[in-house]
Ligand SMILES: Nc1ncnc2c1ncn2[C@@H]1O[C@H](COP(=O)(O)OP(=O)(O)O)[C@@H](O)[C@H]1O
């Protein structure tokens with residue numbers, strides 16, 4: 001399998017406060033990985049390291065053979081993140097936010113048109129229906145949406161981005177269970193949704209233990225260290241008790 005992302009001997013610490021320690025992890029193309037662990041175990045830190053937004057105190061992050069700090073902006077758009085705090089632009093409408101996912105694929109003029117009105121309307125609507133929002137929501141302003149709707153717009157923006165890998169920091173935390181299952185099913189089992197290419201590789205953190213059976217590999221963190229890294233089918237429930 002082609003290696004996409006490699007975390008090599010990663011540690012993050014601030015003075016004596018250790019956030020993650022000696023993390024070694026390789027993600028290959030096509031893998032569906034759930035990252036589990038209690039609050040404070042290091043999930044968000046690991047996701048931020050993996051997408052290159054947080055520099056580790058020690059170790060290297062490699063994206064397709066190159067140091068993640070050295071890759072071009074265009075290449076880095078192949079790494080898609082669903083941030084815990086979503087990073088939506090409250091003053092823009094839903095379509096404009098969704099199109100922000102595709103900024104790196106277009107030029108300045110396209111970005112300017114996106115700021116001035118609604119462009120690529122059908123594509124934005126496909127991304128919205130994929131996350132079970134209504135087509136007419138493209139006109140809504142982010143500031144008027146509920147927490148769960150905002151989360152789904154952030155996922156729609158990620159779909160518009162069409163990255164090679166999805167890194168998600170608790171992407172289903174405030175979605176109801178049926179919606180979470182449906183969106184997870186789209187990410188894990190579908191290759192295409194109308195004209196949108198669904199990312200093949202996913203690494204997402206979860207605290208909903210009932211969703212982990214959808215993944216083929218489980219990584220369990222405890223106190224900043226990897227305690228489990230195994231196929232889902234090999235995990236014993238006693239090991240989950242150690243994590244939680
Ligand atoms: N910006 C920060 N500065 C210092 N310590 C942090 C920071 N963010 C998180 N931590 C600490 O790092 C550890 C891991 O946190 P985090 O990665 O947010 O865990 P999780 O996402 O699993 O809840 C915790 O002990 C937390 O208090």
Ligand SMILES: [Mg+2]
Pocket residue numbers: 043044045084169
């Ligand atoms: Mg977190």
